[in-house]
Amino acid sequence: AQKVTQAQTEISVVEKEDVTLDCVYETRDTTYYLFWYKQPPSGELVFLIRRNSFDEQNEISGRYSWNFQKSTSSFNFTITASQVVDSAVYFCALSEPPNDYKLSFGAGTTVTVRA
Amino acid sequence: EPEVTQTPSHQVTQMGQEVILRCVPISNHLYFYWYRQILGQKVEFLVSFYNNEISEKSEIFDDQFSVERPDGSNFTLKIRSTKLEDSAMYFCASSEIGTSETQYFGPGTRLLVL
Numbered sequence: 001a002q003k004v005t006q007a008q009t010e011i012s013v014v015e016k017e018d019v020t021l022d023c024v025y026e027t028r029d030t031t032y033y034l035f036w037y038k039q040p041p042s043g044e045l046v047f048l049i050r051r052n053s054f055d056e057q058n059e060i061s062g063r064y065s066w067n068f069q070k071s072t073s074s075f076n077f078t079i080t081a082s083q084v085v086d087s088a089v090y091f092c093a094l095s096e097p098p099n100d101y102k103l104s105f106g107a108g109t110t111v112t113v114r115a
Numbered sequence: 116e117p118e119v120t121q122t123p124s125h126q127v128t129q130m131g132q133e134v135i136l137r138c139v140p141i142s143n144h145l146y147f148y149w150y151r152q153i154l155g156q157k158v159e160f161l162v163s164f165y166n167n168e169i170s171e172k173s174e175i176f177d178d179q180f181s182v183e184r185p186d187g188s189n190f191t192l193k194i195r196s197t198k199l200e201d202s203a204m205y206f207c208a209s210s211e212i213g214t215s216e217t218q219y220f221g222p223g224t225r226l227l228v229l
Binding site for chain 2: 035037043044045050091093100101102104105106108
């Protein structure tokens with residue numbers, strides 16, 4: 001069974017539009033961690049954010065913001081005023097320590113920002 | 116800023132050949148991982164390594180695969196007899212502590228098996 005579902009395969013926006021990426025996760029653990037990684041066209045995986053299951057506070061970092069809702073098992077990511085450099089594949093991931101340290105990734109959402 | 120490095124960046128090999136992919140994790144990190152990403156697909160966990168032994172492995176990590184930390188800095192992934200389906204991007208990652216710390220990824224090695 002998929003532990004992390006990213007239902008949006010591709011999103012295309014025009015520069016300066018906002019874009020929200022959905023992530024729904026599944027776990028039976030009470031302690032878990034959620035992550036977002038960015039994979040630009042160059043191929044590397046860039047860490048963006050980590051949240052633990054006890055911290056539902058939303059977070060903003062520049063143009064990026066994250067909305068964590070345990071009630072709906074979602075950890076959505078919004079890029080405000082998108083730029084061409086935001087074009088990338090974005091992955092949501094879950095880890096479930098202490099039994100499972102590995103990251104379980106979603107399928108990724110390809111974001112294309114057009115000038 | 117410390118980073119994970121991987122060599123080579125690209126490798127082309129013939130089916131049946133052995134390949135060794137190399138990684139240098141961040142120096143104070145204790146947990147090491149290998150993941151792979153087949154072109155256009157999601158990132159999949161292969162193996163985690165702590166205290167000089169495998170702590171977890173996936174069903175992908177069969178007898179053809181092995182990992183080693185030959186010295187205090189390198190962490191290697193060996194594929195004994197490559198298959199066409201091993202063609203993928205292989206990522207090394209490390210974390211300071213396994214339980215909750217962020218895993219930082221290297222730039223990847225793109226492996227092509229012909």
